[in-house]
Amino acid sequence: MVPVPVETKITTATKVDGVICHGMCRIMAKFLNGKALPDCAEGKGLPDWAKEEAMQYFRENLTLDDKFHSNWSRMRTELCLAHFRRLIDGWYPGNKDFWKQCRDFCKEWAGWQSGPPLCRPLSAGRLNNYLTHLARGTDMQEVIPSQEMLAAAGRFGIRISDIRLTSDSIFQFCRAWTGLDWRAGSATDPCPWPVPEAFDGLLCSWKLLAQARGHNRIYLNPPWSHMDSWLEKAALEYATGLQILIVVPRWTEESCISTLTSAQYSLRFVSRPLALKTRRIWDAEFAHPTSGKAMAPLDVTLIWMV
Structure with missing residues (x-):
């Protein structure tokens, strides 16, 4: 047959x-x-x-x-x-x-x-x-998450892949675009790494954190698996007069803007209108939190709450 x-x-x-x-x-x-x-x-x-x-x-x-x-x-x-x-x-x-x-x-x-x-x-x-x-190969520091990374992921219910450090090239891009310095010392990151003991950026006042460091700017590189909670918090803190720069995945740009807009609308008695500017970065490089080496490039969008 x-x-x-x-x-x-x-x-x-x-x-x-x-x-x-x-x-x-x-x-x-x-x-x-x-x-x-x-x-x-x-x-x-x-x-x-x-x-x-x-x-x-x-x-x-x-x-x-x-x-x-x-x-x-x-x-x-x-x-x-x-x-x-x-x-x-x-x-x-x-x-x-x-x-x-x-x-x-x-x-x-x-x-x-x-x-x-x-x-x-x-x-x-x-x-x-x-x-x-x-x-090219990855050293064991990157293959096996550190105990600190595992502890942070368990404590906040996030993914290991959510933990990434902003590279200097991204900060340079931010400065060229906004004319402002968003590095530590000039802006406060409510998602710092390593995370201080008992610190939770969703539960503290970003306004007070920034004032304690002598500025009025927030740089936010949030865990992407829990984006909505951080965007809603950003809208609330923006109403206090802060400038906030947020890094989000390119493919979530529209939904992130929608979440910010909805969160701002829910604050009905806030007099400060929401003003947003966006800029995309193709192949943005982040650093691994343990080894410090460049991670695989990602397409991201910067959302500047002016």
């Missing part, structure tokens, strides 16, 4: 959640029959721990929430993750076709080609920078 090609087998109409589905079959056929990514020579690609790190980063930062919770959507999610893993498995420094592979991935999973988007669009350049950073 002549074997039936995978395409013919998979594109047969199949019921998913009781509905005859051809689209999912097409996705599976493309995934299984797609051109295999080039195998990396031994030692040329990423080590296993780096691949797992990249997968975790993708799950936590680039995937979108499943709003349907159906067998169909769960199957698509698994295929999306498997496709990204293939992308990572096939990556190596200097891969000239990597941008094409990212483009094909985005067509399938970041648009509406096979259904609702499951992830944010990938930037081939930024993903390549991130994977190159992993390929």
Whole structure:
């Protein structure tokens, strides 16, 4: 008997959640029959721990929430993750076709080609920078979180990845844009690292903190997994007359501005109107809290509450 090609087998109409589905079959056929990514020579690609790190980063930062919770959507999610893993498995420094592979991935999973988007669009350049950073190797200080980081994450209910230090290049950008110095000594950070014992930036007065240091500015690099609480606090403190500069992920820019606006509106008897300016930084570098080395670049937005 002549074997039936995978395409013919998979594109047969199949019921998913009781509905005859051809689209999912097409996705599976493309995934299984797609051109295999080039195998990396031994030692040329990423080590296993780096691949797992990249997968975790993708799950936590680039995937979108499943709003349907159906067998169909769960199957698509698994295929999306498997496709990204293939992308990572096939990556190596200097891969000239990597941008094409990212483009094909985005067509399938970041648009509406096979259904609702499951992830944010990938930037081939930024993903390549991130994977190159992993390929260079990371010392054990970065692979294994310190006890101080674990304690802070447990105490505030945040992720380990929320703990990042602002690099000097970001402060230089802030000064060039605003004309003001936002480093320690010229501005107060209510999310300091290391965190002093018994200190909680959400429970103290930022106005008093700034006054104690002789200025009236707040630089806020909040934990991104608990953004809303810090934005609402920022709106409350802004009403006291502070200038506040906030660093947020680029992909949350609109929702962060909406949260600030709503929080300000809820303070009905505050006479100070909300004035915001924004500026984006592509490939912003943060420093690792333990090693001090540059972390993988991130796209961020600066929100200046003037």
